[in-house]
């Protein structure tokens with residue numbers, strides 16, 4: 345296998361709009377390279393094109409144009425070869441709730457063409473590796489959400505893939521189960537030199553887990569690199585001021601007039617609000633910003649200066665805020 349486990353070049357995928365509506369360009373020239381043995385995060389908000397990318401790379405969907413190779417094989421010309429080398433864990437559970445985890449694993453192994461004895465051995469290996477011994481012979485429906493999701497991942501590994509695709513592996517899990525899943529994914533990639541491509545809309549997940557990241561917006565990769573590299577592209581600090589019953593227009597006007605405050609965002613949710621701005625020197629700007637807000641009669645709470653986060657990176661590259669794309673307004 346080449347050093348890249350996934351190479352996608354200029355992928356375009358167009359869906360018919362239907363009823364006279366224009367076509368939907370779900371992928372608009374998406375290019376992606378994932379080195380073998382790494383965890384790569386495809387990060388983007390709903391509708392960015394993450395699932396469509398995964399479908400093309402797992403051969404479930406044919407691109408309108410462009411090319412891609414996965415585990416050294418061409419997804420369009422050699423889809424069968426690609427499928428033999430990958431595992432895919434979709435958003436919904438792949439486990440049969442009427443079977444036990446062990447029976448699910450055996451069935452998946454049999455479907456992959458393993459004989460009875462080999463399938464049982466593979467299931468036992470995965471039960472052991474995922475620490476399922478206690479649950480292995482209970483109905484899958486009785487498992488906790490986190491354990492069920494781990495079973496999904498184990499099912500994705502039955503065929504000993506080179507590349508594992510995880511579509512939103514922790515959506516719907518509580519924080520503890522999410523952290524356990526992160527540990528599992530890290531362990532998997534470390535132990536087996538497995539390449540993992542995971543889609544997520546959790547910035548924290550991408551930051552903690554991914555060796556490399558591609559930020560996807562409107563069907564294109566708008567920024568790529570390690571989480572630290574991406575954050576390092578932003579110089580300066582983020583200044584955040586909690587607001588009490590704010591007048592968004594007034595706050596935007598006042599903050600926008602403070603020299604040195606850039607990319608001022610005002611986010612209002614019910615009686616609470618938040619001012620977020622970028623600045624080359626956060627500590628120096630706290631005083632002038634608070635003075636300006638107070639002299640305009642704006643009531644505020646906590647003030648914080650922080651180093652850039654992936655949220656800021658996304659804002660810079662996609663031109664809109666991550667956490668509240670619909671509610672945030674940008675003033676420049």
Ligand SMILES: Nc1ncnc2c1ncn2[C@@H]1O[C@H](COP(=O)(O)OP(=O)(O)OP(=O)(O)O)[C@@H](O)[C@H]1O
Nearest residue numbers: 359360368370388389390391392393394395396397
């Ligand atoms: N089968 C389809 N027919 C028409 N449009 C589609 C189809 N599948 C996806 N789309 C559209 O393509 C765009 C990208 O969708 P996609 O599901 O890839 O995004 P996503 O980033 O995975 O979002 P989510 O996090 O919601 O799964 C969206 O505008 C979506 O509505």
